[in-house]
Amino acid sequence: MRFSLPRSIGLIDKIFALIENNPRFHEGFGLCNTEVNLFFELPYIVSKSMAKKPKNVARKHRHWQRWLKLTLVAVFGFIIFNLATNLAICWSINQQKPVEAILVLGGSIRREIYVANLAQQYPDIPILISQGSEDPCILLLFERAKAPKTNVWLEKCADSTFGNFFFAVPILKQWGVHKVKVVTSPTHLPRAQWLAAIHLQSHGIAVEIDAVREIGIPGNNESKLKTGLDVTRSIIWAFVGQLISPPCWQVIPLNSVDLEAWRDEGFKCEYQGKIS
Numbered sequence: 001m002r003f004s005l006p007r008s009i010g011l012i013d014k015i016f017a018l019i020e021n022n023p024r025f026h027e028g029f030g031l032c033n034t035e036v037n038l039f040f041e042l043p044y045i046v047s048k049s050m051a052k053k054p055k056n057v058a059r060k061h062r063h064w065q066r067w068l069k070l071t072l073v074a075v076f077g078f079i080i081f082n083l084a085t086n087l088a089i090c091w092s093i094n095q096q097k098p099v100e101a102i103l104v105l106g107g108s109i110r111r112e113i114y115v116a117n118l119a120q121q122y123p124d125i126p127i128l129i130s131q132g133s134e135d136p137c138i139l140l141l142f143e144r145a146k147a148p149k150t151n152v153w154l155e156k157c158a159d160s161t162f163g164n165f166f167f168a169v170p171i172l173k174q175w176g177v178h179k180v181k182v183v184t185s186p187t188h189l190p191r192a193q194w195l196a197a198i199h200l201q202s203h204g205i206a207v208e209i210d211a212v213r214e215i216g217i218p219g220n221n222e223s224k225l226k227t228g229l230d231v232t233r234s235i236i237w238a239f240v241g242q243l244i245s246p247p248c249w250q251v252i253p254l255n256s257v258d259l260e261a262w263r264d265e266g267f268k269c270e271y272q273g274k275i276s
Contacts, residue, residue, distance in 0.1 A: 079239050079242045082242040083242060086201070086203055086204035087201060087204075090178075091204050094179050094205065095206040098179065099125065099181045099208060100125055100176075100177045100178055100180065101126050101127070101175060101177040101179075102118065102125065102180065102181045103128050103130065103164075103181070103182045104128065104132060105184045106129065106131040106133070107185070108185055108214060108270075109132075109137065109141075109272055109273045110215065110272055111132070111183050111184065111185065111212050112129065112132050112137075112138050112141055113141055113272075114210075114212045115129070115183050116144070116147045117145050118183075118210075119142065119147035120145070123148045123151075125151065126151045126177075127151060127152045129153070129154050130155045130164040130167065130168055131155065131156060131159065131163070133269060133270060133273070134267045134269060135154060136257060136263070136267050137269035137270070137275060138154065138257075139257045139259060140259075140269075140275050141273060141275070142254065149255045150253075152254035153253055154252050154254060155168065155248055155250070155251050156248075157249075157250050161191060161192055161195055164195075165195050165196065165200065165234070166199070167246060167248040168199075169203055169205070169241065169245075170248075172200075177205060178204075178205060178206065179207075179208065180205055180206070182196045182210065183210045183212060184209065184210075186211045187214050187222065188222070189211060190227070191222060191227045191230055191231075193209050194227070194230075194234075195231070196209065198231070198234040198235060199238065202238035202241065202242075
């Protein structure tokens with residue numbers, strides 16, 4: 001604690017006032033005894049004078065505490081209001097609407113073969129393939145099926161099923177989608193179905209699951225622990241995601257894939273795709 005000159009002068013004035021007002025000093029008891037009393041009283045005077053907390057600092061502290069509490073209450077109220085509105089109103093209304101987009105979860109080329117044929121039935125709605133097969137493999141599948149490619153997008157940010165929905169939801173919301181068909185496999189259920197319900201329905205987007213039959217060893221290794229962890233963090237993100245929309249900067253249109261450049265570099269597709 002630093003002493004300033006004005007504060008030191010004030011302290012000295014208090015000491016002399018104490019001496020002057022001490023009755024034993026006036027009775028001639030002697031300055032020595034008064035000095036002894038001052039010796040015991042001096043620490044109290046110093047501490048009281050120097051350690052007094054300014055009232056405006058305490059007032060400012062209470063002011064910031066009040067604003068922090070109000071901000072937290074407002075943020076929490078906004079999250080709850082959004083969730084309640086999306087689940088109770090938007091989701092139930094959007095269930096009655098037709099499919100407006102297709103979301104393909106990567107993990108098996110059979111899902112991409114299926115959606116290439118499905119694209120002929122839905123030529124006007126966007127298709128988002130989340131971290132699927134190699135880009136040229138998907139392109140060749142669509143060309144073989146003679147399916148439209150102008151409305152097909154490849155998302156390359158996700159590295160898990162959680163990531164599929166984590167990055168897909170902001171894209172679907174940007175497209176103004178109210179109902180989405182999610183293409184996966186029976187071996188990927190029920191984890192994919194639960195995550196789709198949590199991530200999409202918490203934003204009012206209705207979900208329709210389309211499971212494509214697998215042949216051979218599935219690409220997804222399912223377990224109760226994995227499912228439990230994904231469901232837990234998805235529920236947490238359902239709240240946080242009302243405030244934050246994570247962007248994916250690696251979303252490319254399928255018709256922009258340079259097949260010749262890929263052939264020069266070399267690529268390999270899953271054998272079930274039967275792409276030479």
